[in-house]
Amino acid sequence: MDAYEEMLDLARRTVGTLNEKGVRPRPFTADDGTTVKGWCVKQLADHAKDEYRGLDNWEEFRCTIDLVLGDDGRFFSYTETWNNHSGTGGQPVHEHSRALRHESAAYLIAVGPGKPFAAVSTLLERLPWTASSYSPPRARPAPVTPAPSVPSVPSTSGRRAARSATAPPARPRSAVGAVLGFGGGLLFGCAAGGAVAIVLGIALSIGGMDGDKVGVTTFVTAMFCVAAGAVIGAVNGWRTPAKSSR
Numbered sequence: 001m002d003a004y005e006e007m008l009d010l011a012r013r014t015v016g017t018l019n020e021k022g023v024r025p026r027p028f029t030a031d032d033g034t035t036v037k038g039w040c041v042k043q044l045a046d047h048a049k050d051e052y053r054g055l056d057n058w059e060e061f062r063c064t065i066d067l068v069l070g071d072d073g074r075f076f077s078y079t080e081t082w083n084n085h086s087g088t089g090g091q092p093v094h095e096h097s098r099a100l101r102h103e104s105a106a107y108l109i110a111v112g113p114g115k116p117f118a119a120v121s122t123l124l125e126r127l128p129w130t131a132s133s134y135s136p137p138r139a140r141p142a143p144v145t146p147a148p149s150v151p152s153v154p155s156t157s158g159r160r161a162a163r164s165a166t167a168p169p170a171r172p173r174s175a176v177g178a179v180l181g182f183g184g185g186l187l188f189g190c191a192a193g194g195a196v197a198i199v200l201g202i203a204l205s206i207g208g209m210d211g212d213k214v215g216v217t218t219f220v221t222a223m224f225c226v227a228a229g230a231v232i233g234a235v236n237g238w239r240t241p242a243k244s245s246r
């Protein structure tokens with residue numbers, strides 16, 4: 001068995017050890033849809049370049065190359081590239097590409113110095129202790145939007161009952177109150193009419209009105225106040241319920 005076959009046999013045994021230890025492989029997917037499940041043995045390259053030549057002339061470039069051991073014992077190189085740069089009209093352009101390629105023996109020899117495949121064999125011997133188990137990302141649950149509450153429409157009988165419950169109770173009419181109110185209103189009207197007549201008579205006399213006219217005017221005004229007071233007092237007395245004796 002030559003060195004290449006020995007290295008491939010070690011790769012298959014390493015896959016078995018990883019599976020026995022429960023270290024799950026992760027998927028590596030290219031832009032063409034090709035997917036390989038495996039473990040990253042080593043990151044072979046990590047290249048970055050940033051150039052800024054003006055507001056409309058800039059570039060940010062990132063590139064990584066991983067050596068992948070597939071779950072079938074084969075080796076692949078997984079290249080992932082990000083290229084962000086200025087575009088026409090000042091709009092930024094974001095490019096992301098992924099590629100998978102099955103690698104040959106010559107590629108694996110160039111991974112490190114020493115005897116052919118010695119560097120890869122050393123990485124494989126360490127892999128069961130350095131590889132981490134893959135955990136797929138969990139999808140966030142969609143937020144639950146509560147349904148809008150529909151206000152209940154009370155029935156016609158319910159609305160009537162509510163109005164009757166909130167409406168003030170009808171107050172009983174009082175004949176005694178009307179009589180008392182009439183008397184009180186009459187007294188108030190006489191007092192108010194007298195005061196108004198005096199003030200009005202003085203004002204008209206100062207204004208030069210004839211004495212007879214002043215007397216008639218003040219008398220009519222006083223009688224109006226008396227009548228108005230008596231009517232208002234009687235109405236209010238009729239609407240006001242009699243006080244309880246308790």
